[in-house]
Every structure is written in structure tokens, then in C-alpha cells.
Amino acid sequence: MNTTAIALPQHVRLVEVGPRDGLQNEKQPISVADKVRLIDDLSAAGLEYVEVGSFVSPKWVPQMAGSAEVFAQIRQKAGVTYAALTPNLKGFEAAMLAGVKEVAVFAAASEAFSQKNINCSIAESLERFVPVMEAARAQGVRVRGYVSCVLGCPYEGEVAPQQVAAVARELFEMGCYEVSLGDTIGTGTAGKTRTLFEVVGRDIPRDKLAGHFHDTYGQALANVYASLLEGIQVFDSSVAGLGGCPYAKGASGNVASEDVLYLLDGLGIHTGIDLDALIAAGERICAVLGRDNGSRVTRARRASA
Numbered sequence: 001m002n003t004t005a006i007a008l009p010q011h012v013r014l015v016e017v018g019p020r021d022g023l024q025n026e027k028q029p030i031s032v033a034d035k036v037r038l039i040d041d042l043s044a045a046g047l048e049y050v051e052v053g054s055f056v057s058p059k060w061v062p063q064m065a066g067s068a069e070v071f072a073q074i075r076q077k078a079g080v081t082y083a084a085l086t087p088n089l090k091g092f093e094a095a096m097l098a099g100v101k102e103v104a105v106f107a108a109a110s111e112a113f114s115q116k117n118i119n120c121s122i123a124e125s126l127e128r129f130v131p132v133m134e135a136a137r138a139q140g141v142r143v144r145g146y147v148s149c150v151l152g153c154p155y156e157g158e159v160a161p162q163q164v165a166a167v168a169r170e171l172f173e174m175g176c177y178e179v180s181l182g183d184t185i186g187t188g189t190a191g192k193t194r195t196l197f198e199v200v201g202r203d204i205p206r207d208k209l210a211g212h213f214h215d216t217y218g219q220a221l222a223n224v225y226a227s228l229l230e231g232i233q234v235f236d237s238s239v240a241g242l243g244g245c246p247y248a249k250g251a252s253g254n255v256a257s258e259d260v261l262y263l264l265d266g267l268g269i270h271t272g273i274d275l276d277a278l279i280a281a282g283e284r285i286c287a288v289l290g291r292d293n294g295s296r297v298t299r300a301r302r303a304s305a
């Protein structure tokens, strides 16, 4: 592990995945109006990137079925990227019809998770992405890439960083402008996170990598900090810590956006996001869902108010 001191970045971009990763696993129906309100609250709070939904099979992830309607109704703010997940060409075409300007493809570093999540092997998933990348290039649409299970798999256990690097490299070489490394089940620790970015960073410039940490084992903020030390400047997070993965039993939500923002604010790192507005957005959606707020910062603020 390279432990040489690295200057922390002055600016970090948060990719808000709450409306997609956060809500995709909710069992109760959530109205289009509530999703739209959440997304509009998030952009108003200063988030520059919001993952709005997915164009996946409604049989697999029913909660994302209304993504086209959500796209049609959000108030698109200038300078904000509104993205969607597309697992194949069918999803990409549906996203284009809905007016989506940026998409994400998602692969896994573990074969078993790939089968459970998208019903194909890693190699087959990468083949499916080729026509998506071609269509995206032809239409001037940017594509972000995800790799799941980068620090552990619910079915296979340990995942070697070299295995993650191989999948990430494929995504990058096929044209993903950024690859987000997902600790899907939140088992990663700070040391493993640093090693992961050191290994993947040999093939892909670090300013083309992002960290995506779930907080199942309470390690997500430590892993964000470890990633900052490795020169990573983009993090996926979910307002109020919403979420969990339908194909990773027991996985909790992403690290709460409010808590990451508190960390970054404390380090003097600029994000352009207003913490109070973000807290209000999280409280509002939690009231709609009737669930506890997963942000420690919000809970602490509430307790001291």
C-alpha cells in the first residue's frame, strides 16, 4: 500500500444515487410525484449529479418502472446531470425516448453476483454493453460505468482487486468516462479500499474513478476518507442513507450524502451543496417512506434542535 501523503482535493463531486439506488429496493409503492419532489429537492440543494432511475426489467426491479414518467416531470436545472441505469440496448433506447442525457452501465467483479443481478456472466454483460456504447457514442450520450462487489461478494466472499481492475479496465476501454467502484455489501475497510484504488489506479487514471460505499458494516465514511487519501474525487452517496441492493441480502443503504458532506465540509473541501437543504430533503423523503433517517448528521441535528 502506498502510504505517501497525498494532498486532499479542493473539490469533490457527489453523485446522488438516492432516487435510484436508494429507492429501488423499497417494497411499498412510491408515487412519481414523491420521486420528482425528492429529485427537485436534491438539485435545489446544490447536487450537480442525480441518478434519477433505471431502465431495467420491471419484473426484476418493479420500483423503477416509472422512471420515464419521473424524467418527464422533474424540473431540470441547468448544470445538473440527470442520469439513468441501462443494462442493455433495450434499456438504452427506452432512456433515449425519455430524453435521458447520460446513462450508466453496470457490471460486477463477481460471477455469481453478475448472474443474480443481470442474469448473465461478466463477459456476457460486457458484450451487451458494446451496442449500448456504440449507440451512446452516435447520439453524444455520456456513459458512466459501475463495478459491483469490489470489496466482497454476498455469494463468493473475497474479491481480488485484480479481478475488479480487469472489469473496470474493460468498461473504461469501451468508453465509460468514469468507473464507479461499488462496495455493494459494505464489507470493505479503509486498508482494503486504499489497496483497491492503488491496484485499479494502475490501469485507470484516478480522476476517472469514483467510490460507491454501502454502510452495512459502518465503514463507509472511513472508506470515503481512505479513497480521498488515494486521490479519488467523486463519491456516490444516497440522501438519508436510503437503499440496499435487491440482490445482496442484508446490504444497507449507501453512505448518507449528508454525512459525506459533513466530512467534506470539515476538511474544507468544496462541493457546492447546502447541508441544511440536503437534510431537509432527506427528512421529507423519510417522512414519505415512514422510515428512519440513516444520516447520523441529521439525527444529531434533530436531537440538538
Ligand SMILES: CC(C)(COP(=O)([O-])OP(=O)([O-])OC[C@H]1O[C@@H](n2cnc3c(N)ncnc32)[C@H](O)[C@@H]1OP(=O)([O-])[O-])[C@@H](O)C(=O)NCCC(=O)NCCSC(=O)C[C@@](C)(O)CC(=O)[O-]
Pocket: 021, 024, 054, 055, 056, 057, 058, 060, 061, 085, 087, 088, 090, 091, 092, 094, 106, 117, 118, 119, 146, 147, 148, 149, 182, 183, 184, 212, 245, 246
Ligand atoms: C438485465 C435484465 C433485463 C436481464 O434480464 P433477462 O430476463 O435475462 O432479459 P431478457 O433479455 O431475456 O428479457 C426478459 C424480459 O425482460 C425484458 N427486458 C429486457 N431488458 C429490459 C429493459 N432494459 N427494460 C425493460 N424490460 C427489459 C424483455 O423485454 C423480456 O420481457 P418479456 O418478454 O418477458 O415481457 C434483468 O436482469 C434486469 O433488469 N436486471 C436489473 C438489475 C438491477 O436493476 N439491479 C439493481 C441495479 S445495480 C446496483 O444496484 C449496484 C450498483 C450500481 O448500485 C453499484 C453497487 O452498489 O454495487
